Amino acid sequence: MQVCYVPEPDIAMQSLKVSATLSSLALISDFISNATTSVGLDEHAAWQVQLAVDEAATNIIQHGYDADNPGQIELTWDVDGVNLVVTLRDFGRRFNPFDVPPPDLVSPLEERQPGGLGLYLMSRLMDDVAFSFDDVNGNLLTMTKRLRLLAGAVRVFALSGRIDAVTTAAALEPIYAAVEDGNRYVLINMAEVSFLSSSGLRALLLVRKHLLARDGELRLCSLQPQVYEVFVLTGFTQVFSLHVSQDDALAAFGQGAREP
Amino acid sequence: MEIQHKRLHRVDLLAIRGRLDAANAPDLKQLLEELFDQGRYRIVLDLEHLEYVASPGLRVLIEARKRARDRKLSDLEGGDVRIANLPPRIKEVFDLTGFTSLFEIFPDPVEAVGSY
Numbered sequence: 001m002q003v004c005y006v007p008e009p010d011i012a013m014q015s016l017k018v019s020a021t022l023s024s025l026a027l028i029s030d031f032i033s034n035a036t037t038s039v040g041l042d043e044h045a046a047w048q049v050q051l052a053v054d055e056a057a058t059n060i061i062q063h064g065y066d067a068d069n070p071g072q073i074e075l076t077w078d079v080d081g082v083n084l085v086v087t088l089r090d091f092g093r094r095f096n097p098f099d100v101p102p103p104d105l106v107s108p109l110e111e112r113q114p115g116g117l118g119l120y121l122m123s124r125l126m127d128d129v130a131f132s133f134d135d136v137n138g139n140l141l142t143m144t145k146r147l148r149l150l151a152g153a154v155r156v157f158a159l160s161g162r163i164d165a166v167t168t169a170a171a172l173e174p175i176y177a178a179v180e181d182g183n184r185y186v187l188i189n190m191a192e193v194s195f196l197s198s199s200g201l202r203a204l205l206l207v208r209k210h211l212l213a214r215d216g217e218l219r220l221c222s223l224q225p226q227v228y229e230v231f232v233l234t235g236f237t238q239v240f241s242l243h244v245s246q247d248d249a250l251a252a253f254g255q256g257a258r259e260p
Numbered sequence: 261m262e263i264q265h266k267r268l269h270r271v272d273l274l275a276i277r278g279r280l281d282a283a284n285a286p287d288l289k290q291l292l293e294e295l296f297d298q299g300r301y302r303i304v305l306d307l308e309h310l311e312y313v314a315s316p317g318l319r320v321l322i323e324a325r326k327r328a329r330d331r332k333l334s335d336l337e338g339g340d341v342r343i344a345n346l347p348p349r350i351k352e353v354f355d356l357t358g359f360t361s362l363f364e365i366f367p368d369p370v371e372a373v374g375s376y
Binding site for chain 2: 022058062118124
């Protein structure tokens with residue numbers, strides 16, 4: 001798994017308002033450093049966000065406003081699920097990304113045009129880049145960077161034996177406790193489970209429900225064939241995220257895919 | 261950004277440190293243009309301590325190399341902007357933007373200067 005981290009669920013949105021001048025780029029850089037540190041992005045991803053925001057702000061400063069009458073740029077960052085979301089708002093000229101020529105990445109030196117590289121870099125460095133405009137709210141740029149999870153952020157539980165009406169409560173007790181403690185990413189390794197009754201299944205559904213309510217994820221892995229059969233017969237293969245191995249399951253956490 | 265300028269016999273060696281973004285790209289552009297105006301067209305940019313480059317900095321590099329190579333001197337005297345040392349982050353930007361193939365890149369300034 002990639003080195004990263006689980007964001008604190010209760011980070012509050014941060015904002016910054018600066019004048020749209022080149023001297024503000026350093027302030028913007030500090031603001032974004034604060035964001036990437038707070039959400040625990042690794043150094044490489046933090047640099048990617050830095051560069052994307054720097055390019056976006058530069059575009060606004062150089063093309064959005066007239067140099068002799070600079071307006072303002074309003075920045076925010078926030079955590080949305082497993083994403084860092086950065087927005088830049090300005091009230092300058094309307095920006096339409098389709099007006100920007102596609103970048104020239106291949107022409108020989110003599111013919112190479114360096115335009116459009118900023119927008120191109122933003123789209124390459126972030127997971128999602130979206131522009132919107134309206135007369136009242138100006139240009140709003142929303143950029144998203146997915147946070148990847150540290151393997152250690154996922155609590156892994158191994159169940160064993162028969163999970164039935166008699167054993168379910170005791171078997172799932174530590175899992176409930178972990179969820180109550182604020183763990184949002186739970187993996188249950190079922191390799192040693194030989195039997196799963198309908199009450200066991202219901203208990204797993206309840207764990208899943210609790211985790212989803214906390215914006216978390218439940219994944220199950222390494223099911224024996226007769227246990228997998230229970231999921232197939234009940235149609236719950238569509239409900240639970242089932243993985244063939246623990247490594248596969250760990251790698252799937254924090255990818256942004258949400259169960260319905 | 262800080263630029264250390266060493267004037268060698270045939271080549272000007274510029275070591276660029278720190279951040280090359282929209283706020284300070286004009287400083288590099290101005291220094292390069294001053295050198296060109298003095299007839300100094302053989303440049304080596306040592307990027308070992310360049311921590312950060314954004315597209316306005318790339319624009320300065322590409323325009324400088326175009327201008328240096330446009331200089332019609334005898335073959336031996338031809339101008340160029342060559343690069344020594346490309347730290348991983350800077351190389352990543354070069355790779356993303358198709359700049360890697362636009363420049364002659366050398367592993368160190370001695371080789372870059374010697375290439376003229």
